[in-house]
Amino acid sequence: MSLDSLFKPKSIALIGAAHTEEKLGGVILKNLLKFKGSVYPVNPNYGEMMGLKSYPSARDIPEPVDLAIIMRPAAEVPEILRELAGRTKSVIIASSGFAEIGENELQDEVVKTGKEIGVRILGPNCIGIYNPSHRLDTFFLPDERLKRPKKGNVAVVSQSGAILSCLLGALETSNTGVSKAIGYGNAIDINEADIYEYLAKDRNTGVVISYIESLGDGRKFIEKAKILSEKKPLLILKAGKGVSGQAAAFSHTGRLAGKYEVFHSILRQFGIREVDDFDMLIDAAKALAYYPSVSPLAKGGIKGGGNRVLIITNGGGSGVLAADECMRQGLEAAKLPEDKVEKLKRIFPHFYGINNPLDLTAQVKDEDYVTALNELRDDYDGFLVIALSNVLGITERLPEMIKACRANINKPVVSHIAQSGISKKLTVLLEKAKIPVYPSPEKAVRALKALLSI
């Protein structure tokens, strides 16, 4: 069964709705007010909540819905599911209190009941779904506690709701938009593999990032991850790499984390990409959001692959740090071709460093970057533009100029701008010109690595 009823419902029932945001059921209801379809709050104590007619029980919902959200104590969930029989296609069980705290029997009963009534279930112990293009937001987090990222092309898949919210916060801060965000919790029915299958076909999604603590069905996971990876970049962050982490992951979602080394080597074997930590996941996701078509199957898009990087900088030291990180990441800051060295020496002042890194020094002018990019665009696989904005030769004209020459470069370009006075404005302008910007040389190189290691 397609997960459309979950991701793009036309109608929603909320069992456990509340009239106030002081209760989680009220937070969800508030977030559902933005939804364009029908919303049916269920709560026996109110006839109306937040301006919507309310219903005493799930049985009283006036029409079958696509999606029912349950936010009631765990013990009530099986009975609520039975009441929903024939009344919904899919269910999000937001409530916690199941296997993650040792209540395995209760969770088993939920599994069984879900099968009996023939619905797809997300959760339990999950935060649910955010789908901005459908105005769907089932999170029990108010907007002032978690500012949602803008609409974009990154799908965020997370077993943990807490990590999902951390990822969304970091993406929002780094100005990266999302297509969908899914927290799937204990995954008694819908798991990461089902979600990958759905996202592989989702036209709004260009990149998928996935936080995993444990796997239910390893074989299915590999199969779906591979299919997805062949269509779109998929980046996995696996938690529970050590003994204490594995123990913690178990108590957190009630699924065994498994031996990390096994997981790691299987991913490697199937060409599925993994990142080491939270910050690298965010940095890589941002880069891929700008260049989703670096996927191997993409036709006519930006060319990924190759490992030769050109570093163009106006700060010698920043160029050196970037070159060091290239070495660590297996990228090659390859020498300039001899003929280009001769040509650039004629064009540029004698004190510019005509090497790789290409050092335009503090005497730089905006147009020097364009000259360098145009001359060397065919000689490298990826480009790092370092524009330290504290020198006077860097102006707000730079982004527009890079944008213009960018059109002739069919390869990834990323930028590093240090945090200083006018850097915020320059960053906004460069990102509007479709160049992702990073606050350190090393982060920018790691982003290039994510784009080139396809």
Next chain:
Amino acid sequence: MSLDSLFKPKSIALIGAAHTEEKLGGVILKNLLKFKGSVYPVNPNYGEMMGLKSYPSARDIPEPVDLAIIMRPAAEVPEILRELAGRTKSVIIASSGFAEIGENELQDEVVKTGKEIGVRILGPNCIGIYNPSHRLDTFFLPDERLKRPKKGNVAVVSQSGAILSCLLGALETSNTGVSKAIGYGNAIDINEADIYEYLAKDRNTGVVISYIESLGDGRKFIEKAKILSEKKPLLILKAGKGVSGQAAAFSHTGRLAGKYEVFHSILRQFGIREVDDFDMLIDAAKALAYYPSVSPLAKGGIKGGGNRVLIITNGGGSGVLAADECMRQGLEAAKLPEDKVEKLKRIFPHFYGINNPLDLTAQVKDEDYVTALNELRDDYDGFLVIALSNVLGITERLPEMIKACRANINKPVVSHIAQSGISKKLTVLLEKAKIPVYPSPEKAVRALKALLSI
């Protein structure tokens, strides 16, 4: 000769002063207007600049000064130095155009002239000095291009002016204050070793971070770095670790970078601490700024050392990521003592995860952190408090409560708060309560590592 005339001058001459900020000599003059002592601008074309009486040449300065700053074309510098004979104790040569672009003879002449007239020289090709407690700012960067960090205890030493400005921008962004910032460029006289010697005795400096591309006198560097390290935490970021980076470092300052492996193993041998990249330098500097007295020689301060870390979290996944990073960093997220497990199980709700990470779940209340810290303060060497602020149980009371129990914990405590709605406010409050805050679990663990690996 002490470097006091350089760091704490009573009077300054600026040769190459300009009347407008469109020229670098004007930017410096503007920055010197905040200085409390006498300032004598030198420029033959003006009788007055920015409200200060101006002098035609260095010979016309009305009294001997402590510090002369030269911002004139490289070729003029030897003659200017001769004019300064007997008129200054120290000189900052901000001008570039020396060995870094192959003008070795000119640089040699400057070295010789400096010795003849008996002055200490910082530079050439350097950005100079920022000493907020003395209101001294010789940078040729306007404040709107580089917002200066607040006054604090971190001294920033950098061969490269560009990297110095990047470091200052990043420290400012991370709310970390500085005691002194020094860019020493080509280092023909004063080099990193002289500066370490000075900072070892500087009472305003509690921590030193140092960006190095190349060394002049390796033996002296080791000697002074060792002395400094024994008094205060010293963190070194060495650029030019690979072949292309080393070539770039050479063209940038005209000093050979040397084989990195040799440098690395010598530092290790002498117990001098190195970090891998820019972000780790900033994160560690911030941690040490809060806990400068983790130095081995410090008496009665915070106890550093040991590698047992307790992770207290309200987000299971964040705790797992932190535990993974502990493993990578050689820190031990050691089990809770059995008796404490029993006790905490009686105190906390049954669904809390009484392990390490200690998972307070989304049902957390502020006071749970205090309970955990008080119960376990004697069982670990360092503490990581993860407070994901998107759940309603985390309030603005938390920082004050942690501050109160903090007083009884004589060991490092750091915090991770994810980027979201109220996180900025919470971060400000926690940092006022003297707990450094980081935006990812892994960064927070690396900060703890910097505090424990003393």
